Amino acid sequence: MNQQPPTNAVSLNEFGRRRVRPSVVIADDKPHIRNFVRDALEDMGFIVEDGGSDRLVNLTAGRKMDLVMLGLSAGGLTASRALETLAATGFDGQIMIFAPAELPMVEALYELGESLSLNMLPLLPTPFSDETLRQAVSRLAPQEPVILPTLDAAQALRAGWLELWYQPKINARSLTIDGAEALIRMRHPTWGIVPPANFLPDPDDPNFAELSFFVLSRAAADWQDFAADHGHIELAVNLPLTYFSDPLAIESLIMRLPQHPAFEGLIVEVNSNELASNIELARSAARQLRYFNIGLSIDDLGADWPFLLEIGDCPFVEIKVDREFVDGVANDRLKQTTCRSIVELADQLGARTVAEGVETRADFVMARELGFDVIQGFFFGKPMPPRKFARHTLREPVRIN
Numbered sequence: 001m002n003q004q005p006p007t008n009a010v011s012l013n014e015f016g017r018r019r020v021r022p023s024v025v026i027a028d029d030k031p032h033i034r035n036f037v038r039d040a041l042e043d044m045g046f047i048v049e050d051g052g053s054d055r056l057v058n059l060t061a062g063r064k065m066d067l068v069m070l071g072l073s074a075g076g077l078t079a080s081r082a083l084e085t086l087a088a089t090g091f092d093g094q095i096m097i098f099a100p101a102e103l104p105m106v107e108a109l110y111e112l113g114e115s116l117s118l119n120m121l122p123l124l125p126t127p128f129s130d131e132t133l134r135q136a137v138s139r140l141a142p143q144e145p146v147i148l149p150t151l152d153a154a155q156a157l158r159a160g161w162l163e164l165w166y167q168p169k170i171n172a173r174s175l176t177i178d179g180a181e182a183l184i185r186m187r188h189p190t191w192g193i194v195p196p197a198n199f200l201p202d203p204d205d206p207n208f209a210e211l212s213f214f215v216l217s218r219a220a221a222d223w224q225d226f227a228a229d230h231g232h233i234e235l236a237v238n239l240p241l242t243y244f245s246d247p248l249a250i251e252s253l254i255m256r257l258p259q260h261p262a263f264e265g266l267i268v269e270v271n272s273n274e275l276a277s278n279i280e281l282a283r284s285a286a287r288q289l290r291y292f293n294i295g296l297s298i299d300d301l302g303a304d305w306p307f308l309l310e311i312g313d314c315p316f317v318e319i320k321v322d323r324e325f326v327d328g329v330a331n332d333r334l335k336q337t338t339c340r341s342i343v344e345l346a347d348q349l350g351a352r353t354v355a356e357g358v359e360t361r362a363d364f365v366m367a368r369e370l371g372f373d374v375i376q377g378f379f380f381g382k383p384m385p386p387r388k389f390a391r392h393t394l395r396e397p398v399r400i401n
Contacts, residue, residue, distance in 0.1 A: 025069070076105030087116035166222070184196050241285075326363060357377045358379045
């Protein structure tokens with residue numbers, strides 16, 4: 001079987017050297033396979049579309065797609081028609097088939113692809129692991145960092161490009177999931193997954209209120225999906241403190257909460273810098289929110305942490321220590337001293353503590369020794385789309401690497 005790409009294939013060394021992210025279509029009739037492949041490719045920087053084999057024409061029509069990954073779960077005849085359609089529409093990207101290597105249809109499809117002058121990449125034999133998939137497409141992924149522009153949040157809201165991703169919060173003692181933080185992302189048709197630094201306006205921007213409404217509504221909808229299979233999970237959302245300047249803000253927030261008997265409450269995270277500059281507004285909001293089982297969390301607590309010494313009455317339920325004090329804490333005595341002081345102060349105030357940005361086993365062990373209640377960071381999981389969070393994090397036991 002000849003599975004080598006023909007001579008007119010795009011140079012693999014140059015495939016990912018571009019100003020925008022490469023795009024890929026996954027065509028297969030089994031949703032769980034598409035989800036698995038999508039998750040891996042998005043982590044590598046691809047812009048991904050997926051659907052059944054019958055949607056391949058719609059997914060590629062009028063668009064400059066770099067790669068088609070074609071599964072054979074619908075059979076060889078369907079796949080052959082897909083190849084013929086791609087050739088007829090002038091598709092000039094590359095094609096990678098994934099299927100059991102021993103299937104006779106595989107050789108027939110490669111012969112057909114080459115006779116149609118399609119750019120056929122070597123077969124990806126199934127079954128394959130996440131690592132095997134990554135190796136197969138690694139030379140197709142961006143070879144250089146993609147510099148993202150500043151994008152318009154208002155346009156993204158209108159276009160439906162915004163979504164929430166979830167990062168687990170792990171109980172430091174029981175090693176069970178205590179909850180998850182909802183983090184906003186943009187899925188841009190050209191730039192792929194865009195982090196908030198490239199589109200969030202200033203907290204005083206008029207568009208921020210609309211963004212806040214989106215976050216609350218989306219988190220409530222995602223909670224409903226999680227609860228259907230896994231019961232209540234405590235979600236945390238990020239809001240600017242200025243959101244609570246509106247006298248109707250809390251009423252608006254309550255209206256967006258899930259109306260479900262299993263719903264036990266929500267955490268609202270407010271940046272510590274904002275909170276320190278307007279402690280009375282934060283204290284007032286926290287006191288009112290408690291009547292609705294909503295707790296206010298002090299997020300990204302950094303060098304300004306001593307302001308907590310003068311806070312007096314503390315209606316805040318959680319204090320999250322910024323990664324600047326957590327990253328490398330295992331080998332930094334100054335960071336250890338600072339974290340220990342914050343944990344002791346939080347205990348006096350009656351608030352639980354979260355160590356943010358834990359990425360290594362050593363930092364995790366030290367955070368536990370220092371008395372943190374909750375651990376959050378890449379060591380236990382990166383932020384991930386809702387379906388991946390539900391499929392993996394909520395269904396599988398917590399693992400220590």
